[in-house]
Amino acid sequence: MITRRALLAGGLGLATFAATGESPVRAAARRVPLTDPFQLGVASGEPTHDGVVLWTRLATDPLAPDGLGGMPDRRVPVQWQLARDENFRHVVRRGVQEARPGAAHSVHVELDGLDPGAEYFYRFRADREISPVGRTRTTPAPGTRGTPLNLSFASCADYQSGWFTAYRRMAEDQPDLIAFLGDYVYEYGDYRHPVRDQAGGECLDLAGYRLRHAQHKADPDTRLAHAVAPWVVVWDDHDVENAWAGEVPEQPDASFLDRRAAAFRAYYENMPLRRAQRPDGAALRMYRSIRWGAVANLHLLDTRQYRDVYACTGKSGTVGPDCQERFAPNRTILGREQETWLDERLRRSRATWDLLGQQVFLMEMDWINGEGKGYSNEGWDGYVASRDRLTAAIEGHGRNAVVLTGDVHSHWAGEVKRDYRDPGSASVAVELVTTSVTSAGDGLDEYPNTGTLLAENPHVRFFNGRRGYVRARLTQQEMSVDFRSVSRVSEPGAPAYTSGSFVIEPGSPVLNLA
Numbered sequence: 001m002i003t004r005r006a007l008l009a010g011g012l013g014l015a016t017f018a019a020t021g022e023s024p025v026r027a028a029a030r031r032v033p034l035t036d037p038f039q040l041g042v043a044s045g046e047p048t049h050d051g052v053v054l055w056t057r058l059a060t061d062p063l064a065p066d067g068l069g070g071m072p073d074r075r076v077p078v079q080w081q082l083a084r085d086e087n088f089r090h091v092v093r094r095g096v097q098e099a100r101p102g103a104a105h106s107v108h109v110e111l112d113g114l115d116p117g118a119e120y121f122y123r124f125r126a127d128r129e130i131s132p133v134g135r136t137r138t139t140p141a142p143g144t145r146g147t148p149l150n151l152s153f154a155s156c157a158d159y160q161s162g163w164f165t166a167y168r169r170m171a172e173d174q175p176d177l178i179a180f181l182g183d184y185v186y187e188y189g190d191y192r193h194p195v196r197d198q199a200g201g202e203c204l205d206l207a208g209y210r211l212r213h214a215q216h217k218a219d220p221d222t223r224l225a226h227a228v229a230p231w232v233v234v235w236d237d238h239d240v241e242n243a244w245a246g247e248v249p250e251q252p253d254a255s256f257l258d259r260r261a262a263a264f265r266a267y268y269e270n271m272p273l274r275r276a277q278r279p280d281g282a283a284l285r286m287y288r289s290i291r292w293g294a295v296a297n298l299h300l301l302d303t304r305q306y307r308d309v310y311a312c313t314g315k316s317g318t319v320g321p322d323c324q325e326r327f328a329p330n331r332t333i334l335g336r337e338q339e340t341w342l343d344e345r346l347r348r349s350r351a352t353w354d355l356l357g358q359q360v361f362l363m364e365m366d367w368i369n370g371e372g373k374g375y376s377n378e379g380w381d382g383y384v385a386s387r388d389r390l391t392a393a394i395e396g397h398g399r400n401a402v403v404l405t406g407d408v409h410s411h412w413a414g415e416v417k418r419d420y421r422d423p424g425s426a427s428v429a430v431e432l433v434t435t436s437v438t439s440a441g442d443g444l445d446e447y448p449n450t451g452t453l454l455a456e457n458p459h460v461r462f463f464n465g466r467r468g469y470v471r472a473r474l475t476q477q478e479m480s481v482d483f484r485s486v487s488r489v490s491e492p493g494a495p496a497y498t499s500g501s502f503v504i505e506p507g508s509p510v511l512n513l514a
């Protein structure tokens, strides 16, 4: 039998691209040959059991101040190939897509009809230039048991704060899937003493956000991490502006929704997202789910776009003065629509694990050392009724939920309780908080107040204050977790080590020491 794969399988290497003989490509190549247009690397994302998104963005000069990557103001045909092997002997799909100036010459190729649970390799060609090769994979077929999920997750990659060594170490593990939980870029202006110089100053408009993304994508550690595995991404505040809440910016700004729209547009252009995540002005539907056979559903949540403004002060503060508003029953951090969607997803889930990929601390956390209590109004502590509805949904639908969190620039692990006022309260879920890739600099394993913080929050069981990422392996029998730390980000090339390891078993939402 002649398979479609055999029919589509082309010749070797470059000859395969040339053989397609697309006349627009030849015409473009004659007109203005591009020099080194793949400096932003390649990426893939949003895997399903039969598809994935392939991404690249052409830039011959990533740090061009207008954010357009030095590209000419014309459409460029980009050829792409998908193969079963990294030498492209068995090409199973190919095509051409235009990179348009209006999309900052980004390309999103949305594939379906692929084999489930399969590894693929992909690359692009523009003019005579060939991109680096990326590795990606589809998820197991629906209901598939026994295929483990090797998942790594990370957050908070501030360019000025250091080297993206955590990305490189994460890539070396060759996970099946990488989840990024927010603050992929920082909108900040220039620091006085940065570890690395950023281009462009504070991001305020489309050119600024495009440039910031381009600088991040051109980083060799970032390029490696995107090339080894498909990513699923959600944003946090700095992908737009520090501490934004819905339509409310941190600083009064009548044109904030224009800024938000610019940030959303650049975010979409620079990420391997589906058309379903294409922004409509200042709106972008970010919440969605990824399935991994019968082992796990990963629900990606957006705690920024629909949240009510900050309780008690109207402004975010790490620890604000406390007040009753935190407990107001109508307050929401997800927005009603997303809450309903998530409840429905949990109700219908049949997977062993339901992972909630989101941004801010879900567990209650008293951040004041010793006397008195202080809660962040930016995390779920500022939206207690929203949290209660979520924990009720997890319990009510009988799910094994594990919450994956970013934002706070240190590793934490703990247990989400039904009622924090009751010391004997049942655990409802486990929360794993990943540290930053770079934000806050080198850090320390422990701080002088670490012991007290852990003692005063007995449901919180682990802390590490270095930079890094979290590596997890999920089967239907257990979820094992390694908190990975890098010894420094002020210089490139630091080693990574495991600062804490835990095992979670289905039916028992507690952390067990590995």
Ligand SMILES: [Fe+2]
Pocket (backbone or CB within 6 Å): 155, 156, 157, 182, 183, 238, 407, 408, 409, 436, 439
């Ligand atoms: Fe951050």
